[in-house]
Amino acid sequence: MAAESFEEDASSSVAAKEDELVISDSAQHPANLICELCRKFYNWGWVTGTGGGTSIRHGDHIFIAPSGVQKEMMQPRDIFVMDFHTRNYLRRPPSLKPSACTPLFLAAYDQGAGCCIHTHSQWAVLVTLLVERDLGKDACFEIECIEQIKGVPKGKGKQGNLGYYDRLRIPIIENTAHEEDLKDTLEGAIKKYPDAYAVLVRRHGIYIWGDNVVKAKTLCESLDYIFQLAVEMRKQKLLWAKPQTTWGKFQAWFESTTTTLPSGYHTQLYP
């Protein structure tokens, strides 16, 4: 056999072996699931314009959607596969780029996650702007007494989900010019809020993770519902949560009395 033809045979058998990692008839195979989830997320407006990303950990393999692709048209052959322990790619589609979200997904996998979702949901972005305007840059998004809060897990190592009367807190980090540069602040937020399964990124979107695909998807849907509701509540001047401090009580009282005052009054006294 000629040396050239031997090399061709060897490289095509490597490619076939790598394809085995993502080609399966099972709808539950991570590569098929990621494509199916991305189609849904595209239709819900979360990952349009190639934004966002999705990843699943299965045993020692991490499956990751590529960067800059039309999310609704993605195929299993487009999926990257990484070894969880070595962080080396076991499969890299040659014409595609790995997701810029990868370092952030890995931060969640190091916390024990089984699935990570990143969306550019407009409701998530709006909530980050409302918190900044009304409560300041250091504040979390906080809400309570909303039924859908029951779709949010209590926290790492804790059994079950939050209850109706529990306060949901989601930290917010500032955006950066490049997605991968969010890693350090995301890890900082995870450390500061160990119960959080989600981190909002100002003017950008949200990173969420869960123990498995079902939990991550349920959380993502629950939070998006809550964010949309929160934006609409703000329009109606309804509070997201009961004030916990004297200043908060004053704010609540002031908010309920300022609808007829000139806007200058309001912004001077209500930061």
Ligand SMILES: [Zn+2]
């Ligand atoms: Zn993004």
